[in-house]
Amino acid sequence: MIEKNKDDSEDTSDTNMIEEMAEAKTKKKIDTKLFNNILGMKKDELSNAAAEYLKMREKANETELEENSAALMKKIEILSTKESKIDQKLEEMKEQEKDLNLSKNKIDDELDQKQSKIDENIRMIKTTTPEKDQEMLTKMRKLISMNEKIKKNEADFRLACKDELKDLDERNKLAKENLKKLAVFDDQNEETIALKKQLGEARLKLAKRTRLVMELERKIDSIPSRAELSQYQRRFVELYNQISAKQNETQNYFDMYNNLGDQRDFIEKEIKLMNSIQDGFDKSSESQHTKYQYVGQLEEILKGVKDARRRAKDKLTEQEQVKEGVMKQKQELMFYQQQYFSLVKKIQDEVKKNELINSKLEELN
Numbered sequence: 001m002i003e004k005n006k007d008d009s010e011d012t013s014d015t016n017m018i019e020e021m022a023e024a025k026t027k028k029k030i031d032t033k034l035f036n037n038i039l040g041m042k043k044d045e046l047s048n049a050a051a052e053y054l055k056m057r058e059k060a061n062e063t064e065l066e067e068n069s070a071a072l073m074k075k076i077e078i079l080s081t082k083e084s085k086i087d088q089k090l091e092e093m094k095e096q097e098k099d100l101n102l103s104k105n106k107i108d109d110e111l112d113q114k115q116s117k118i119d120e121n122i123r124m125i126k127t128t129t130p131e132k133d134q135e136m137l138t139k140m141r142k143l144i145s146m147n148e149k150i151k152k153n154e155a156d157f158r159l160a161c162k163d164e165l166k167d168l169d170e171r172n173k174l175a176k177e178n179l180k181k182l183a184v185f186d187d188q189n190e191e192t193i194a195l196k197k198q199l200g201e202a203r204l205k206l207a208k209r210t211r212l213v214m215e216l217e218r219k220i221d222s223i224p225s226r227a228e229l230s231q232y233q234r235r236f237v238e239l240y241n242q243i244s245a246k247q248n249e250t251q252n253y254f255d256m257y258n259n260l261g262d263q264r265d266f267i268e269k270e271i272k273l274m275n276s277i278q279d280g281f282d283k284s285s286e287s288q289h290t291k292y293q294y295v296g297q298l299e300e301i302l303k304g305v306k307d308a309r310r311r312a313k314d315k316l317t318e319q320e321q322v323k324e325g326v327m328k329q330k331q332e333l334m335f336y337q338q339q340y341f342s343l344v345k346k347i348q349d350e351v352k353k354n355e356l357i358n359s360k361l362e363e364l365n
Contacts, residue, residue, distance in 0.1 A: 079179050086172045093165050104154060118144065273301060
């Protein structure tokens with residue numbers, strides 16, 4: 001029983017020593033107590049512990065290498081984000097410093113001017129003011145002291161801003177140095193090289209896909225839809241109606257102008273004819289021969305009037321016949337138009353039915 005207890009105690013001491021060695025490996029420093037315990041062991045126990053320690057050390061190195069690569073990548077990302085934030089803060093602080101310098105210069109100029117004015121006013125006041133107005137002088141002195149305190153606070157704030165800017169510059173430099181050190185390890189890593197290659201290939205594929213998408217969008221946009229076609233059709237019909245109405249209006253103006261011109265010509269001819277008849281009637285009363293000539297002229301004039309009237313009637317009948325033919329053509333065209341509109345409506349109804357059927361088939365599929 002005593003030997004068994006000794007063996008158990010030796011096994012437990014071995015395990016305890018191995019655990020202490022593993023803890024020492026993780027801490028990367030060997031404690032003095034552990035070192036004294038190792039020296040107090042036997043030679044065979046020491047050799048076994050050393051062998052197990054070497055094995056555990058190799059495993060730990062392998063795990064550390066794997067963890068260090070992932071940790072380096074995380075540190076690179078963290079440091080890059082910190083660098084960008086620090087750069088933004090530096091730019092903001094520089095802009096704030098510029099604004100503060102400008103405002104400070106302006107304030108200094110204004111304060112110097114005001115201080116000079118105040119000093120002059122104080123001198124004038126001291127020479128001119130009586131003893132009763134000494135309270136106002138004390139208030140002015142208090143205001144001057146407050147102004148000096150404000151200047152001092154401004155100078156302190158400026159110094160604090162400069163110190164903070166220097167601190168940020170130093171932190172930025174350290175971050176850049178760390179990034180450079182980590183970039184060396186990153187470039188030598190095979191996984192990062194493979195990932196960069198994959199990223200370049202993925203970018204090329206994405207660029208090709210985007211080009212195809214843009215070309216297809218252009219082609220789709222170049223083809224008008226049914227709604228656009230119907231809108232174009234309505235617009236063209238409206239334009240046609242406007243043009244036809246304008247044409248009819250101008251045609252009516254031309255017809256009215258021509259009719260009024262013809263009426264004017266006929267009235268002028270009638271006036272000339274009446275004047276000539278009047279002149280001939282006065283001359284025909286002189287002799288019998290002139291009366292016969294006058295009657296013959298009247299008969300010729302009457303014959304010419306009748307011929308003109310007959311020609312006007314013939315022209316009127318021709319125009320009425322033309323009008324009847326045009327009205328018949330108009331009625332035929334109106335009939336064809338009604339048929340066209342009915343056919344277009346039927347086609348639109350069929351297209352809507354087809355779209356509904358296609359949507360239902362897609363839902364079923």
